[in-house]
Amino acid sequence: MSPSLERRDLVHELRAKGIRITPQRRAVIEVIQEVREHLDAGSLLELARKRHPRIDRATIYRTIDLLKKLRVVDELDLMHLEGEKHFYEVKTVREHIHLACFRCGRIEEFSSSLFEQLKSEISREAGFHIRVTRLEVGGSCQACAEKDVQEGNR
């Protein structure tokens, strides 16, 4: 129920920026901050409704849009493991990579200084001003890779 320690208090942060905080927005923001899994719009709606029962789908999407524009959340596709939904997570200090297992569906997170180096290289060599990056990797997680071998898949 309490926000994880390493995460900032988004509600205050946004209010300080002059963003209007409605109960609906508060509900969405709290859910997205407190739930560790990656949420799609549907589950976000479901969870936000526990706090603010009359909240509508449209408000969820509008709030997500707002948070994306403010750059406080990242949008993920997670390799479209389950349809074409998008998933959302609060931006972390260090960006991380998502490893999606096609076999068991688990999502692992991975971060690496090589990724940071790669991003600097991109800015430097392509003269590209990076606002957001998304690195998704699909394949088999360790456990499933072993099963693949046993079963002769690969």
Add this chain to the structure above:
Amino acid sequence: MSPSLERRDLVHELRAKGIRITPQRRAVIEVIQEVREHLDAGSLLELARKRHPRIDRATIYRTIDLLKKLRVVDELDLMHLEGEKHFYEVKTVREHIHLACFRCGRIEEFSSSLFEQLKSEISREAGFHIRVTRLEVGGSCQACAEKDVQEGNR
């Protein structure tokens, strides 16, 4: 009109694998091989119809699926610059990164040995067996980054 030199002849490659080559599939494959831009299902349909006028939307999607499963094409989101379409490209020897400019919409490609190193690191350290990766970067391309500064955006 002629396929670019560095690309293999997919039709023969697939037939060798026992894949049935229909005129519809041939049309889709030829288009995807010959056109340099990233195509979404809609433009793929339009272009494939020039070769095989009665081809249907469903066949496009089914063929894309087939090619994805055979791992001869990659699916891209290109940062959802224009809606939620997906884009397709024939897999290249070396995977590359797509840089999407939010301002002018241009897509640049970038490849780097750091990316290859990062992928090895992921397999090694996470024990993850990588099948496909997608690295997309959004921001401002060189030209637009300059305009951003001039206009005080940033």
Add this chain to the structure above:
DNA sequence: CTGATTGCAAAGAATTTGCACTGCT
């Protein structure tokens, strides 16, 4: 010949929009 592939039409999933009403600051 025969099962894989296709076109068609309809359904489905995710997201967006127009508009009158509500409520934050």
Add this chain to the structure above:
DNA sequence: AGCAGTGCAAATTCTTTGCAATCAG
């Protein structure tokens, strides 16, 4: 009080599916 934000319902966009007819090998 004023205007940004909301709920509702309908619309849009992209993709998938069921089924009878067709065709590649």
